[in-house]
Amino acid sequence: MRLASAGLLAAAAALLASCAAPTRDYQPDALAMMKRDFHARGSAGVDRLNEDSVQAACNKFQDNPPQEAAAKLEKEQFAAIKWPADGKLLGDWKAGERIAQNGQGMAWNDKGGVGGSCYNCHQVGPRESSFGTVGPSLYQFAKKRGYGAEIQRYAYGKIYNAKAYNLCSQMPRFGHVKALTEQQMKDLTALLMDPASPVNQ
Amino acid sequence: MRHALVLGLAASVSAIPWQHAAAQAADPTAAEFDKFREIMEQDNPAELFEAKGEELWRARRGPKNASLEQCDLGLGPGVVKGAYAQLPRYFADVDRVMDAEARIVHCMITLQGIKYEELAKQPFSSLVRTPEPVSLVTYVAAQSRGMKIASPQNHPKERDAYQTGKAIFHYRAGAFDFSCASCHGADDKRIRTQPLPNFTKPEQAIRAVQGWPGYRMTGGVMHSLQWRLNDCYRQQRFPEPGYVSETLSALLTYVTVNANGHVYRGPGIKR
Numbered sequence: 001m002r003l004a005s006a007g008l009l010a011a012a013a014a015l016l017a018s019c020a021a022p023t024r025d026y027q028p029d030a031l032a033m034m035k036r037d038f039h040a041r042g043s044a045g046v047d048r049l050n051e052d053s054v055q056a057a058c059n060k061f062q063d064n065p066p067q068e069a070a071a072k073l074e075k076e077q078f079a080a081i082k083w084p085a086d087g088k089l090l091g092d093w094k095a096g097e098r099i100a101q102n103g104q105g106m107a108w109n110d111k112g113g114v115g116g117s118c119y120n121c122h123q124v125g126p127r128e129s130s131f132g133t134v135g136p137s138l139y140q141f142a143k144k145r146g147y148g149a150e151i152q153r154y155a156y157g158k159i160y161n162a163k164a165y166n167l168c169s170q171m172p173r174f175g176h177v178k179a180l181t182e183q184q185m186k187d188l189t190a191l192l193m194d195p196a197s198p199v200n201q
Numbered sequence: 202m203r204h205a206l207v208l209g210l211a212a213s214v215s216a217i218p219w220q221h222a223a224a225q226a227a228d229p230t231a232a233e234f235d236k237f238r239e240i241m242e243q244d245n246p247a248e249l250f251e252a253k254g255e256e257l258w259r260a261r262r263g264p265k266n267a268s269l270e271q272c273d274l275g276l277g278p279g280v281v282k283g284a285y286a287q288l289p290r291y292f293a294d295v296d297r298v299m300d301a302e303a304r305i306v307h308c309m310i311t312l313q314g315i316k317y318e319e320l321a322k323q324p325f326s327s328l329v330r331t332p333e334p335v336s337l338v339t340y341v342a343a344q345s346r347g348m349k350i351a352s353p354q355n356h357p358k359e360r361d362a363y364q365t366g367k368a369i370f371h372y373r374a375g376a377f378d379f380s381c382a383s384c385h386g387a388d389d390k391r392i393r394t395q396p397l398p399n400f401t402k403p404e405q406a407i408r409a410v411q412g413w414p415g416y417r418m419t420g421g422v423m424h425s426l427q428w429r430l431n432d433c434y435r436q437q438r439f440p441e442p443g444y445v446s447e448t449l450s451a452l453l454t455y456v457t458v459n460a461n462g463h464v465y466r467g468p469g470i471k472r
Contacts, residue, residue: 030368037446
């Protein structure tokens, strides 16, 4: 066992020595290779390999772009959020729970009908024990933060475009890329914000 | 099958020569599954595909009516023992880095005259069909059981493949802004209840290699790493990567080199 871990350490050291310091930027090679090798399937066209301005900034700086550039892009993303015309941000939390559970949508085998995939990455309601930990727990979201208009707006905006708040967030931009409809985002906002939602019990 | 499962499960558990991953210990569900896998691997259904693969390796097949026995997997024509543990690697005849399945497909094309299009049409296993390259890669992988993973970084193109693979791994794009690193770039994360190994770290990167090719209990079929990467890209909301493409060889170079030095236990079992 000791020998094995010494061997691993040596291998890790050799790896660091040989691989840790790239002599040039390999991203153009990577993108050219992917453009050669990928093909469209279902709804997933090869145009999805192209970066938009947010993805480009995050890719270029390993998810840690200079603050000024990040703030400018966040502002642009925020300005593009389409708020509900009727001014109402809360839908039906029961519908929201179903959307949060649904992990379908935007993959090449999906037939339309997009869910929020929320439980894939977040703890949300207290009854679902199968939840991911890529994102923070949302349990008692409003109970902890308050039920006011500002928090409602934050919840809706974050679902619509997480990159408007944190440029290289791992969370998809559900409204920005038109994955979720306005009604679905209202229902999810209700799941987080409605005092009657199990999330806030 | 090497031995009957009924011969005392408790005894075989304590006799397991490896330990279940320490990184998993914090998650009781994952620890239970690791235990289950260890028991199952005593009588791994993958061995059926290993036997089928060996038969296919020796059989004269294809338009050229040739066997694969002269296939060069990197250690010289016909050398299978230990070859898998040293893949992906650079091959001068194609001037690129190839992973195991890419090389086997290359040999089926060049030695047997089978067309790539034919192999790429339905390259993944279903309940009714296991593609020949899947059985072949299971056979080849089994001949490196117990050996240290040593994907080389000597040739400049092997070092390029590592760096290109690393860049592909971190490249965010598509409908959901995902990259490979979205799921496999941080410690102690889960999707639903599935723990996600961090492949950027040597001690966790082994989990990209260990157990592959693997008999997957979900669906009950034998799968190779080509399938695993294809399904990752589906969930990443990307378009589809070409079967045995250079992109996938580069990605496999990145994660395998990160795992170098660990002992490969042979074809395994997956959840």
